[in-house]
Amino acid sequence: MIAMEDQDPALGDVDIMICGFPGKSVCHGGLGWSTVAMIRAEGRTALVDAGNFGMRKLILEQLSGRGLAPADVTDLLLTHSHYDHSVNWTLFRHARIVVGAAEMEWALQVPWGETPVPELYVRALDDWSTCEKVADGATVFPGMTAHVAPGHTPGCLVFHWRTPQRDYIFTGDAAKNRAELVSRDTDMTYDAAVSRRSIEMIWSLWRQRAGTVVVPGHDLPMVLDNGRPRYLGKRRAGIRAWYGRDMQTLIEIDLAS
Numbered sequence: 001m002i003a004m005e006d007q008d009p010a011l012g013d014v015d016i017m018i019c020g021f022p023g024k025s026v027c028h029g030g031l032g033w034s035t036v037a038m039i040r041a042e043g044r045t046a047l048v049d050a051g052n053f054g055m056r057k058l059i060l061e062q063l064s065g066r067g068l069a070p071a072d073v074t075d076l077l078l079t080h081s082h083y084d085h086s087v088n089w090t091l092f093r094h095a096r097i098v099v100g101a102a103e104m105e106w107a108l109q110v111p112w113g114e115t116p117v118p119e120l121y122v123r124a125l126d127d128w129s130t131c132e133k134v135a136d137g138a139t140v141f142p143g144m145t146a147h148v149a150p151g152h153t154p155g156c157l158v159f160h161w162r163t164p165q166r167d168y169i170f171t172g173d174a175a176k177n178r179a180e181l182v183s184r185d186t187d188m189t190y191d192a193a194v195s196r197r198s199i200e201m202i203w204s205l206w207r208q209r210a211g212t213v214v215v216p217g218h219d220l221p222m223v224l225d226n227g228r229p230r231y232l233g234k235r236r237a238g239i240r241a242w243y244g245r246d247m248q249t250l251i252e253i254d255l256a257s
Contacts, residue, residue, distance in 0.1 A: 008232035010223060011213060012165050014039055017047075017062040018055060020218035021237050022177035023255070024187075030116060032084030033237075034217055037170065038066075039161065041142040046075035048159060048170045049217070050088035059088065070094075077140055079172025079217060080156045081107035082116040089125055097125065098140045101133035102148060103155025149174035149202065151195025152188060158198070160205055167212040169205050174198045177219035178229050 007016060020035035036059060037048045045068070051059055063069060076092045078099045079085055089097055107122045125131050134140055134157075136148040144161040152173040159170040173188070174195070175181045181199060189195040206212050206224060213232065215221045222229040237255040244251070 008221075010211070010232050011221060013041075013163055014168055014213065014215060014221070015066070016215070016221065016233065018051060018058060019220055019233070019235065020176075020216065021255070022179065022219045030084070034084045035215060035219075037215055039141070039168075041163075044074040044142070045072055046077055046141050047073055047092065048077045048215070049079055049085040049172065050076060050092065052084040052087060056088060056091065059091065075141055077159055077170075078157075079159070079170065079174075080153045081122055082153065082173070083118040083121075084116070085172065085217065086125075087118045087121050089121070093128065093130070095130060097128065097131045098134055098146070099125070099131065100146065100148060100155035100157045101135050103153060103157065104133050106154045147201065147205075149198035151186060151191060151198045152176075154190070156198070158202060158205075167205075167209045169202060169212060169214045171202055171214060171216050173217040175202050175214075176217045178216070178222060178231070181214070181216070181222075181229060
């Protein structure tokens with residue numbers, strides 16, 4: 001994650017509560033460390049994505065540290081339906097919950113138990129009274145539009161937020177990290193060519209306004225510096241493990257570099 005004191009001033013109105021990690025587990029399945037960002041405008045407080053089960057305590061702590069409770073979040077904007085981005089919607093069940101209409105239609109039809117879609121949570125969300133299923137180009141927050149960016153999933157949304165100071169692009173997993181943005185190659189896509197077109201769309205939006213910040217689904221935020229992505233903020237990531245003979249001995253493994 002990025003600590004509040006480590007956030008780059010160029011982030012402006014975006015508060016990175018949890019910073020995604022651009023890596024994969026070697027032998028324990030999906031890592032699922034995704035970005036959760038907070039934005040505020042016109043008296044509303046929104047989160048972009050909701051993280052995975054393991055992030056629940058951390059999300060509550062991050063909210064509390066900002067003087068907030070889950071009930072204070074007015075809008076939850078989901079980039080797509082995979083568990084590491086959507087499953088904690090139940091923490092914000094009183095909020096307006098935005099998800100792509102095409103994404104929801106697809107997620108309800110995937111074979112149970114075979115994908116990262118949390119099937120029962122998606123089924124409940126589909127019937128939830130505050131769930132709003134949106135199409136390409138919809139306005140989902142003051143100054144923010146949603147853009148369908150298929151490839152990772154058929155209905156992934158990219159959120160483009162225009163503010164007086166700068167623009168922000170929340171890519172979700174349409175472009176998970178800097179490596180995908182630069183190379184145009186993607187991990188976990190149903191069609192590499194489709195993902196490449198979505199990344200080109202992100203680049204087109206990114207170049208429209210100097211100082212635009214891109215917030216990927218699994219990496220630090222970035223700006224363009226002489227046409228190249230430059231990270232904003234400082235990464236924090238690590239694991240503590242009990243490799244010794246007592247509970248007091250913890251080995252810390254730094255994953256930030």
